[in-house]
Amino acid sequence: MGPITAVYEISGPDPAPRAGLVAVEQSHELPTELAPANAVRDSLGHVRTVIERPGKPALATVDYPADLAGGELGQLLVLLLGNVSLQDGVRLVDVTLPPLLAGALAGPRLGIAGIRALTGAPEGALLATALKPVGMTVEQLATLAHEVAAGGLHVVKEDQGLANQPWAPFAERVPRLAEAVRRGNPHSVYLPVVNGSAARFAEQVEFARGAGAHGVLVMPGIAGFGALAHAAEIFPGGIVLAHPSFLGGFTATASHGIAPDVLFGTLLRLAGADATIFPSWGGRFSLSREQCLAIADAARRPLHGLAPALPTPGGGMSIARAPELLAAYGPDTLFLVGGDLRRGNDPRGAAERLVAAASAAQPAERS
């Protein structure tokens, strides 16, 4: 089995020796001269190349023996960035896995094709909204859910801010919203949020399944990356939608953390996200157009036979921007429009306008 290869951007002076320290930190975390010879031979990371680039961070490529991941996604993350996540000036920008390891990880169970099958939408852009704000009653949320489903949205998801608060408790809310969406549109899917309490996570996923939801919204930054695959295991045929809440620490600056396409595209797809939400350009967040399109590509491109994940841009999208965004992202995208559907207090009409705008837009063929 070939190595796990990680590429890091290294900012600041002396990138070559620092790349060597990264390779040691992420594998042995012990000076090489103090490690037993068999471990040095079998399990030490090696710097393959360091390319210095004027005015830009150096690119360091490190090969790790594939066995270091132990066939597990969690340990792969520890290996790729665990301790060096604590250092400024080191940023993970690319990952290549040996096919056998990629195949051993979960990957999306449904992926784009599965979501299209569930929503009865074999082609064209897919459209979603979030039920919010927290503080609405079950009755208010159910009315909203019904209206946006009736307006033709494919996916009705809960906001990550809904948990188990007194205004709309989970056990009361989920069956009511599932029913409201079903009445609104038999092709719409409803995805409640399941939050991070480890002991209750599986219970909540199973409750959602029993209550007629079509999958769940999971926050790997809170519940852990393994929670995505776990949700898929206990909700066969259900959509697992990943939300970036509490993951942004990795992408907020350019000098540390993880490149957004690697985090929201590759890593969450490997972890089992059928669809992956990220903040698109032009909204309230700071990712660039280029970074967003790279996320979409990483979610969809061939990856050792794993199903493609559905890129789900959100965060300040609007009906007016549908043509621009559809042209840029292409139709294999779930467009998440929030507040803009609430203007004029006619969510059903707004959903219909969004559906019409997406249908009218001619997506450019992507190269």
Place this chain on the structure above:
Amino acid sequence: MGPITAVYEISGPDPAPRAGLVAVEQSHELPTELAPANAVRDSLGHVRTVIERPGKPALATVDYPADLAGGELGQLLVLLLGNVSLQDGVRLVDVTLPPLLAGALAGPRLGIAGIRALTGAPEGALLATALKPVGMTVEQLATLAHEVAAGGLHVVKEDQGLANQPWAPFAERVPRLAEAVRRGNPHSVYLPVVNGSAARFAEQVEFARGAGAHGVLVMPGIAGFGALAHAAEIFPGGIVLAHPSFLGGFTATASHGIAPDVLFGTLLRLAGADATIFPSWGGRFSLSREQCLAIADAARRPLHGLAPALPTPGGGMSIARAPELLAAYGPDTLFLVGGDLRRGNDPRGAAERLVAAASAAQPAERS
């Protein structure tokens, strides 16, 4: 119940309106004029003050209705930083909870007193090492574990790099190392690493318990913050030691994320860590002395009746620095020394020297 109060550092221009956007993003994530009146009344965050400081980021204090956390740690994290974690220029630097909410969260089950009871060390500094590197065989690891326990270390923990790799598989390794530590020193405790595979996490914790371990090492950045409390629930009387792997995205730069004392002190303590590892100053990582002492204070200070957590500085510590570090941190600290115990290929002798150095040092009384 009073509010949940978060203090953010806001870098860059226009901090007052940006604080307002943070309060809305983290609660309603919807322009206020589009939200129902009852939600605006009940569940919207409010900026209490914004203090501009010349040459430093502004300090914005935001009050959130306590019910937004739903009584759950995971949702508290979503509330405090979920979406704004994606933004540079916003950093969480303080959190105050209403006592009722703090009491509803897990907090340490054992805390400092429980760890002292388990290790038979009612006073004085506590000492630990990590078993590494990955790639060592079970036999090699068992010998090392035995020697450092016999040398008098209180805590023998596994490196976060050990998972379930072929060189020392989990199920074979854990019983052997538990026995080796017990033979080496009946007062030493052994903490194996349980990694982030959600479906197998509980199984691994229970296996560790059955195999004679005294607790577990958990990486909340991988397994999720809820995994700390979950581990404590299924391992009654066991130590839960939190490792910062894959959490550093939040602390790597000063312009985003979470202040280290809030993350590694307050939040991990609330989540249930009995002891919390962080990279100390003067080693391989970049936290300052002031930041490290603030972490230790946050772990130990009175917090609504929750047990204090044991600060566990690591990352390049040494026997020679024991007097300096003990004087700075005080004795209610678990000092984690790795590579320095391996020099000279006599880990037992090195452990004995560390014990002697710590005993000889007169810790300064801390104010």
